[in-house]
Amino acid sequence: MKIPSEEKIISYLYGELSSEEMKEMEAFIAKDPELAREIEDMKLLRTQLGKIEDEEVVEPIFLPHNLKNNGSLSYRLNRLLWNPVVGIAATLLILFVLAVLFKVDADFSGDAVTISFGDQSKNQSESGYITRDEALQLVKNSASQQTDLEERFEQISQSQNAQFTALMNQQNLATEQIIGDFVAQLQKDNMVVIERFLELSQDQQEKYMQSVLTDFTQYLEEQRENDLQEIEDHLVNLHESQQVKNLETEELLAGIINTVNYQYQNE
């Protein structure tokens, strides 16, 4: 006996065989315990696979502007800029430029490492060390730079917050618009469905009432005919009984007359 192909086994498993093929397959299974076990295993596996449920997920916001620019030069440039390797290279380049601009100098002579900014001869006293005033000035400058940096950071944060809030508002408006449209569409559809239902219902009620009235008229007509028939039957019966009574009366009178005549003759 030829073993069924894997396509046939799958068709059997998913109930896609014709009744004839199904019988043929069942005959195979009955004769081949290994095939029967394989199919049972697959059925069990399908039940187990059914236990994996869908995960809930919130879809991200797809801004049309972003979608349209995916293939554009600016999009590619943007992606290039956010590439980690390009980022590291750019950072190194910036550091190098800053080092050149601020004349950074590292001195590894002696036991100490000295990193200096600007012209070394100006920054250092004759003895090779900076004076107290110079140190204080440096600290003051540093504090001032720090304050400037903090202010700039604050300004950037505020600007980003404002942009974020504007974006969120825009998104909320869009979502409300979508929900509003959807609800309006639903209401419109519901109204159409209800109207159609009422129309159909009214038509059916009219038809029903007409049929009821027709049935009632027919019933009355039949009832009237039955009553008339019954009255007629009664009249016939009455007439017949009247005739019988007349006959009986006549017979009785004849009997009385005969009796009187007999008595009279005997006298």
Next chain:
Amino acid sequence: MKPENLREYAMMHSSFLIEKAREGDDAAFSKLVGIWFKRIYNFALKYFGDHDTAMEVTQKTFIAVHRNIHNIKETGKFKSWLYKVAFNQFHEEERRNKRHSFLSVFSTQKETGYVSERGPESEFRNKELSEVLKDFLSMLPEDQRTVVIMKEYEGFKFREIAEALDISENTAKSRLYYGLKGLRKMMTEKNITTETI
């Protein structure tokens, strides 16, 4: 033509959205994303077994859909077309992952197979059956995995699978057969039997 029931209404609404999105209506496209995102995400999640990758490829899928939606000829075949786009994105991601794992010194456990030092039984005890199955699914060869997910979870007919993957119906059935067999084998190897379940 007026819809007679809810299903017909949904079908007409979907066709209407596809038609509008094809004409460049972004609001209609957003609605399509809303309808299909969860399905494609779950398809991707079962395919890769990882939330981050699934999110990424799902987003890439919809970006590709937006770029190519004007190419759809029949709105009735949108589902097959969408899954075809998704599958192409998955394939691309898989190829990229393989290249990265080849270049990477630190190969992940996933690429080397479902190996556990603690032994299969304790591994199984610590995981729900569905989690283990998800892992097994993501370890199947790509072509078998796709067909198993499309048939078992996405409710595709064999004809639709064949259409979406550009293969014959018999090939789809054959891949499904070997996919299911592969899963059974993995379960047997990890000693997950009817008794243990």
